Amino acid sequence: MRVDILTLFPEICRAPLSESMMKRAQDSGALDLRIHNLRDWTTDKHRMADDSPFGGGPGMVMKPEPIFAAVESLRTEECTVLLMTPQGKSFTQAIATEFSHRPHLIIVCGHYEGIDHRVTEHLADAEISIGDYVLTNGAIAAVVVVDAITRLLPGVLGHELSAGQDSFTDGLLEAPQYTRPGDFRGWKVPDILLSGNHAEIAAWRKEQALKRTQENRPDLLQ
Numbered sequence: 001m002r003v004d005i006l007t008l009f010p011e012i013c014r015a016p017l018s019e020s021m022m023k024r025a026q027d028s029g030a031l032d033l034r035i036h037n038l039r040d041w042t043t044d045k046h047r048m049a050d051d052s053p054f055g056g057g058p059g060m061v062m063k064p065e066p067i068f069a070a071v072e073s074l075r076t077e078e079c080t081v082l083l084m085t086p087q088g089k090s091f092t093q094a095i096a097t098e099f100s101h102r103p104h105l106i107i108v109c110g111h112y113e114g115i116d117h118r119v120t121e122h123l124a125d126a127e128i129s130i131g132d133y134v135l136t137n138g139a140i141a142a143v144v145v146v147d148a149i150t151r152l153l154p155g156v157l158g159h160e161l162s163a164g165q166d167s168f169t170d171g172l173l174e175a176p177q178y179t180r181p182g183d184f185r186g187w188k189v190p191d192i193l194l195s196g197n198h199a200e201i202a203a204w205r206k207e208q209a210l211k212r213t214q215e216n217r218p219d220l221l222q
Contacts, residue, residue, distance in 0.1 A: 001102070001153055002032040004074050005142050006067065007109035008049055010035045012139040017146060025156045033146070034074075041066040041073070050112055059113030067119050071106055079104040081125045084138035084145070085114065088127030091145060093168035095128070099145075100152035107145065109138030171220055173213045175205035 005013050013035045016022070025031040039047040043065070050060040071081055080102045089095070099105060108115070108124065120127060130141045151157055167174040178189040192204045213220050 001030065001100070001150075002076075002104045003034070003146055003149075004104075004106045005033075005035045005109065005139070005146070006038050006070050006074075006106065007035070007137070007139040007142065008038050008062075008111050009109075009137055009139050010037050012137070013143055013146075016143050021156060022147060022150060025150050025153065028155065030153045030156050031150050036070065036074075038062075038066050038070055041069040053113060057113070061113050062111060062115040062119075064116040064118045067108060067115065068123060071108070071123055074106055076104050078102070079106050081106045081108065081123060082145070083108045083110065083115065083120060083124035083127045084129075084141045085110045085120075085127050086129050086132075086134050087114075088129035090132075091128050091130045091148070093148070096145070096148040097152055100149045105149075107142045109142050111137040111139075168220075172209040173217060173220070175208040175212065 007013060017033060017035075018026075022031070022033075026033055038049050042049055048063070049066050050062050053059070053061045075081075080099070082099075082105060084107060108119065128141075128145060130144050135141055178193060182189045182194065190204070192200055195201065210221075
């Protein structure tokens, strides 16, 4: 999979996406990640990528010209253009799975007071938000999206079943996990996990997943 990130702050993306699993995904060829500075597509001597909003109001709005120029220069026949914005559709595991099957993603990161709406109307294929809050810039959100999608690519995770047992994959939160030592400060691992009975362990995990979801995310059960 190829992913192009367009941002005014490329270093925000480079650091977290060059470590651990994301680095291994790139080294193996599963992920072809390219991070671009949007100012490279500006045409004025000051490399201005933003301007004051029509109609007044605080802050600055990202200009459409460099965004259109960047996307049009990077676009392939099979690409999907995503716009990171608080006004977008909530990003979920199901959406991550859907996008993991796309061969090429171009992710446009919003900043300041937002992006000229003509980008939304005439360039973006989807608007994506990672939650009901506002971040300093969209590059942080883009990192979250790329991480969630990349770990679903074939061969990226160390165990092929790992992604299938994650929270949200089956609509529930993941059951509690334990490791050694079996007794830590008097808190013991549930006996069922030490029993070796895989059927009973699976039933216990299902029960615990339902309980955890009911306590922390009852909305998922509706």
